[in-house]
Amino acid sequence: xxxxxxxxxxELIRTDHREFDNTPPAEVIANLRRMAFLMExxxxxxxxxxxxxxxxxxxxxxxAVGSKDTSQHRLGCAVDFRCSGLTPDQIVRMIRAxxxxxxxxxxxxxxxxxxxxxxxxxxxxxKQVLIIDKQGTRNYA
Numbered sequence: 001x002x003x004x005x006x007x008x009x010x011e012l013i014r015t016d017h018r019e020f021d022n023t024p025p026a027e028v029i030a031n032l033r034r035m036a037f038l039m040e041x042x043x044x045x046x047x048x049x050x051x052x053x054x055x056x057x058x059x060x061x062x063x064a065v066g067s068k069d070t071s072q073h074r075l076g077c078a079v080d081f082r083c084s085g086l087t088p089d090q091i092v093r094m095i096r097a098x099x100x101x102x103x104x105x106x107x108x109x110x111x112x113x114x115x116x117x118x119x120x121x122x123x124x125x126x127k128q129v130l131i132i133d134k135q136g137t138r139n140y141a
Contacts, residue, residue, distance in 0.1 A: 003036035006043055012036065012055035012079065020060035024076055031076035031117070032056060038100065038117050039079060045098045046083050046091060053112055054080040072104070078116035080108065088113045092129065092140060101125045107140065108132045 001009040012032050015022045024032060032055065043050050057065065057073040072078035083091055091113045095105055103125045106114040110133065118125050129140040 003033050004040050006049075007036040007039050007052075011052050012076070014052070014055070015057070015061050017061045017064045020058060020064065022056065022058045022061050024056045024058075028056060028076035030121075031119075034117050034121060035077060035079055038102065038115070039081075041098075041100045042081075042095060042115060045094055045100060046086060048083045048085060051082045051084070052079055053082060072116040072119065075119055077103070077119050078114060080112050080114050082112050096129055096140070102127065104128045104130065105140075106130045106132055109134075 003009055003012070009029070009032060012035065013022050013024055035055070039050060054073060056076040057067065057071065059069070059074070062069070062071055062074055067073065088107045088110055092105055092107045095102065095115065102115050103118045104114065104116045105128070108114050131138055131140050
């Protein structure tokens, strides 16, 4: 099912943990649609196709990847992705410099980029930019 011109529901719920059901509840699909619209803005800003590596995560999938229950992935409000030809650092710099209304933008382990929207449609985006790596979590300089 297409959520936007370049992003499908299937793409935003894909998981390598196929042994678990990762079907989002109906209330999460609205968040996934909001997330897909934000990803369209990201794609336009980066001027590159995007490979989504993680979007919505059911509790079982989220537990399997070792993430916290408070992860925005659980709500369909976060996407981890890569972009061929751009490093995660370049991606963070480009999105940060844009007017994209992200909630969080995280360079994770210098391997992928995490971007999220506010947990509810009426909340203001925090525009928080972080780095997560072996040294821990800190503000992006």
